[in-house]
Amino acid sequence: MRLVRQIMGLPISLDLPRGEVDAAEQAFAWLHEVDRRFSPFRDHSEVARFDPAGPHSAEMGEILELCRTYERLTGGAFRARLPGRGFDPSGVVKGWAAQRAADLLRAAGVAEFCLNAGGDVIATGRTWSVGIRHPDQPMAVCAVLAVRDLAVATSGSYERGEHIIDGRTGLPARELVSLTVVTADLTTADAVSTAAFALGRDGIAWAAAQPGCLVHAIDAGRRVHRSPALADLLVPPGTMAS
Known part of the structure; x- marks a missing residue:
């Protein structure tokens, strides 16, 4: 069974071989809540009303800590607050939210699923x-x-244009066209891929050095870079995994 919902302005699909619909609806309800509370495009969301001095909800505290961590790790290439712009933690929220949805599914006893949040996947x-x-x-x-x-x-x-900004320069990051991270949880995968893209070509090695992360990247010259261990996961052309 595959269920699809339009949330956060993108299609989110959930494949459930055993068809656990009730658990799926709980996961989608959480994602709708995240869209309501943390979208920078909703006038009354926590993000739109953000005050650095607080108070903040527990979930906003988690998001802020993620933003601070990756700003520090990238020397400011990743930033949730750019000069002249409001607070926008979109670079970490989707992966964080989808990982929490996956945790809800597991807690409900769903053993097999594939959650795809606009191309970011938990399998x-x-x-x-x-x-x-x-x-x-x-x-x-x-x-x-x-x-x-x-x-x-x-x-x-390639999907949304030059939307990732290098926080060190305030300009769009243009040295890469695609950077994929494979790791154990989507919170990390999403944050590392966004932060690494903002870093440009240096982000390839930076992402590969993050604990447990494997990288597949394509630079602006269309050269492919990937972690050697990623070869173990590559499906040969003409074959497919289950």
């Missing part, structure tokens, strides 16, 4: 095939990964 309980979109061919993939109990997140400029 659990069995081996799933996860494609990395080709940056120049919207209907093609440049690689397919066979993943189990892993998360995959991709940051790129």
